[in-house]
Amino acid sequence: MKKTIEEIQDPQSVELLKALHILTRDGKINQDSRRKLKQVQHLYQFIEPLLLELETQNSPLNLVDHGAGKSYLGFIIYDMFFKNRSQGHVYGVEVREDLILKSQDLQKKLNFTNMSFLHLNVADSKHSATFPSEVNIVTALHACDRATDDAIDFALTKNAQYIVLIPCCQAEVASKLRENKNFLMKSPLSELFRHPIHTREFGSHLTNVLRCLKLEASGYQVTVTELTGLEHSMKNELIIAKKHTGGRARLSAERLHYLIEEFGLTDLKKRFSTETTTEKE
Numbered sequence: 254m255k256k257t258i259e260e261i262q263d264p265q266s267v268e269l270l271k272a273l274h275i276l277t278r279d280g281k282i283n284q285d286s287r288r289k290l291k292q293v294q295h296l297y298q299f300i301e302p303l304l305l306e307l308e309t310q311n312s313p314l315n316l317v318d319h320g321a322g323k324s325y326l327g328f329i330i331y332d333m334f335f336k337n338r339s340q341g342h343v344y345g346v347e348v349r350e351d352l353i354l355k356s357q358d359l360q361k362k363l364n365f366t367n368m369s370f371l372h373l374n375v376a377d378s379k380h381s382a383t384f385p386s387e388v389n390i391v392t393a394l395h396a397c398d399r400a401t402d403d404a405i406d407f408a409l410t411k412n413a414q415y416i417v418l419i420p421c422c423q424a425e426v427a428s429k430l431r432e433n434k435n436f437l438m439k440s441p442l443s444e445l446f447r448h449p450i451h452t453r454e455f456g457s458h459l460t461n462v463l464r465c466l467k468l469e470a471s472g473y474q475v476t477v478t479e480l481t482g483l484e485h486s487m488k489n490e491l492i493i494a495k496k497h498t499g500g501r502a503r504l505s506a507e508r509l510h511y512l513i514e515e516f517g518l519t520d521l522k523k524r525f526s527t528e529t530t531t532e533k534e
């Protein structure tokens with residue numbers, strides 16, 4: 254049974270939670286942070302077995318977290334798993350330099366040696382020489398908009414064994430549906446998104462469906478589940494992809510192509526395309 258945050262007694266973990274402003278200076282839980290913490294704690298429970306499996310396989314434990322923000326997730330994973338191990342590294346990728354500097358300060362204070370915070374756009378990360386050639390686990394918790402897709406591309410380039418995503422808002426597919434509405438209205442399927450609120454919701458749903466198909470078409474087994482109750486976050490869809498041979502790659506590739514054509518998303522073909530070159534090729 255995992256400890257709830259109230260039960261965490263280790264002085265360094267308490268220090269970390271205070272530094273992340275999850276706990277107030279007198280050790281109470283900051284209500285505003287409680288929801289974020291619940292999400293991260295829940296997410297850790299999904300990530301830990303993947304890390305343990307990699308460890309059993311003697312695979313390098315390199316984890317890259319995209320759109321890291323204040324790096325709640327990276328710090329908590331490090332604290333719970335990496336802190337007491339001699340191997341492995343946690344990388345946080347974030348486009349805001351101020352957040353990177355804060356994370357680096359905190360890392361020094363806590364002496365979390367095997368962490369790096371990189372001031373990078375996720376889209377550029379797959380070309381960065383900073384990462385090791387083997388990155389076995391890639392995470393993106395609420396990485397805004399297309400950053401989730403760029404995180405997927407990074408993971409595919411690295412041939413990562415596991416990809417863990419909780420997508421954030423995504424407006425691009427909805428905007429294409431809106432743009433093409435007149436044309437798409439000829440199909441009864443347009444009823445799925447005829448009303449504006451449905452356009453937004455369906456656009457977001459379709460985006461995640463296309464992401465899952467792309468992952469499957471790229472040789473991953475995908476599970477989609479809820480992260481926490483909706484009371485903790487509206488952006489609650491958890492996608493876990495595991496590198497897997499013998500899956501439904503061909504069928505998913507066909508269906509991906511079908512959906513892109515059916516919903517007039519050919520402009521976005523490249524984003525959802527499976528043609529990502531891997532470093533190992």
Ligand SMILES: C[S@@+](CC[C@H](N)C(=O)[O-])C[C@H]1O[C@@H](n2cnc3c(N)ncnc32)[C@H](O)[C@@H]1O
Nearest residue numbers: 320321322347348349374375394395396397400
């Ligand atoms: C909603 S916050 C989530 C932060 C963190 N993952 C969490 O859940 O606490 C999204 C973060 O992604 C960063 N971000 C958005 N687009 C990015 C991009 N293309 N490259 C790198 N970081 C990005 C933002 O600056 C922001 O800090």
